Amino acid sequence: MQVAFYILIVLVLLLFLYFFQQAIIKYFSLASFLAFGTSKIGVYLYFLFFLPGVILHELSHLFSASILGVPTGKLTIFPHKTDEGWSLGQVASAETDILRSSLIGLAPIIVGAASLVFIVSFGLGIKNFADVGRLNYSNWQTIIFIYLMITFTNTMFLSKEDRTSIWAFPSLLVILFLFGRAMGLVGILTAVENLFYQIVSPLILSFSLTVVVDLLFFLPLAVLVEILLKIRA
DSSP states (O other), X not given: OHHHHHHHHHHHHHHHHXXXXXXXXXXXXXXXXXXXXXXXXXXXXXXXXXXXXXXXXXXHHHHHHHHTXXXXXXXXXXXXXXXXXEESOXXXXXXXXXXXXXXXXXXXXXXXXXXXXXXXXXISOXXXXXXXXXXOTTSHHHHHHHHHHHHHHTTSSOSHHHHHHHHHHHHHHHHHHHHHHHHTOHHHHHHHXXXXXXXXXXXXXXXXXXXXXXXXXXXXXXXXXXXXXXXXX
């Protein structure tokens, strides 16, 4: 049950991160429309600001497809209009089976989450919430790491395939855990559970801190939109 609870926490944090990502996209577009009369400029500003995350996202697709033996085509990292709206990047890949297709779609989530854990644990040296107060926020390295946290997080959920993979991954973990219990693999499960906690605990810490960072990033953007609305009124 504790494993399921940890997975639930990760899911809730992912929901918060997804909410902020969608809100930031919306307010970027709205601020652009109010300031320049078109949302297109907002798309390009969003692309430029989140470029490191866009690159990481698309390279995750590219490398995972290559590792899984799925042929890939042209890599595009530039805003372009599609039938579903704007896309900041794209990697063409051949059709494949459901498993490999899901893993390729899930790759930006895994790589993005791993990058966040690395930034928080090693880049910023945060091992628990108390360490947050000890950071030197005037240090340029700290500023860069916080910037990368924002860009990596807000580019993990851009595609429909990625959003679908988010729900499949924790569900698969729960199914495997329950199956192992039913088969009586208690000894093996103990080792697996310990490994699970070692991975998920820093992930929860990283996601929690990123939710706060996203909130602090979103608030000035929301204030800017309110100011522009009053000017245009």
